[in-house]
Amino acid sequence: MDERRRHSRDDRDRILGRIAATAARQGGVVSRSQAYAAGLTRGEVRAQLRARRWQRVWSRSLCLPTGAVSETGLQWAAVFEGGDHAMLDGESSLVASGLTGYETSVHRVSVPRGVTPLRGAGLDVRRTRRWSADDRTTSGVPRTRVPVAAVRAAMWARTDKQAALLLTMPVQQGLTTAEYLGRALLAVRRDRRRELMHAVVNDLLGGVRSLGELDVARECRRRGLPEPDRQVVRRGRDGRYYLDVCWDAFHLVVEVDGIHHSWATSVVPDALRQNEVVLGGSRVLRLPLLGLRVAADDFFDQVGRGLRSGGWQEAA
Structure with missing residues (x-):
């Protein structure tokens, strides 16, 4: 019966106007359900598609x-x-929340367990037991809150390096704090x-200086390199400063950089000290420290080369 219903031109124009207003708030897109709820029949929707x-x-x-x-x-x-219960999640939610400098060609959505996921090019609908309506933002496109999205993005990342990046960038860009990130991570058993993830978040929290040196x-020790002198005190023009890791005998210093070293307030004093x-x-x-977590072999290869350049010789 619905398919045979006909609207006058004025009625149809009013309906199309309401749909256009909804689309304007949604990036030019409406769901089929929204189009039907506004008053269009399935036949009228097909006519709009056929007419391109x-x-x-x-x-x-x-x-x-x-x-496009x-x-x-x-x-x-x-x-x-x-x-009905879907929301953007993971890296897609981060991008929708304002994350910059990160590109993704896949749109990830989370739904509760029991929902049959749909498939499509560039679409990734994931069922998760961790889905909760409390994780949803209150404005804009339905999506998970930034701390939850960052943790799930790290869980779903292709590599450990990408996981560390997706935890770090939202904090660096001010979209969330390390404290909120830590709270979201506590839900992951x-x-x-x-x-x-715990190591990276600990780095972000700033309580990592001694941890990194240890x-x-x-x-x-594990790689057969000489054990360093730690927290060596030196004096500069502005008083005493500490070196994180030092081999005085081989004229080599390794500065362990926590997340704070990439912030503007640390750039100048770090450069002067170096x-x-x-x-x-x-x-x-x-x-x-993120390198220590995800690319240790590459960094310690450089440490070994630096020690050998300073005169250290491996035991026969």
Whole structure:
């Protein structure tokens, strides 16, 4: 009966106007359900598509412009594909929340267990037992809160390096704090990256200086490198300063960089301290704690080369 219903031209124009207003708030996209709820029949929707006034986006969404679909429109469409309880999650939620300097070609959505996921090019609908309505933001495209999204992005990342990056960038860009990130991580009881994520968040919290130095010493012993002198005191023009890890006999210093070293307030004093060390005759290697977590072999290969350049010889 619904398919045979006909609207006058004025009625149809009013309906199309309401749909266009909804689409304007959603990046040019509406769900099929929204179009039907506004008063269009399925036949009238098909007519708009046949006339190429509208275009399909995956299976449940419609884009009113017929050109390229906007990023915001794709975000809304991805949520519509997931159904009533879907929300952007992981890196897609971070991008929708304002994360910059990170690109993704996949739109990830989380739904509760029991929902049958849909498939489409560039669409990743994930069922998760961790889904909770309390994790949803209160404005904009439906998505998880930044701390939750960052933790899940790290869990779903392809590599440990990408996982560390997705935890670090939202804090550096001011989208969340390390404290909120830590609270979100406490909800994760089992995951293959749980230990890595705890280490990265601990780094972000700033309580990592001694941890990083101890890790360096332990890695040196494990790799057959000489154990360093730690927390060596030197004097500069502005008074005393400490070197994180130092081999005085081999004129090598390794500065362990926590997350705070990438902030503007640390750049100048760190550079001045490093220059003083170099002018004093030592070489300085920088070891980011994130590098210690995800690229230890590469960094300790450099440490070994630095020690050998300073005169250290491996035992026969």
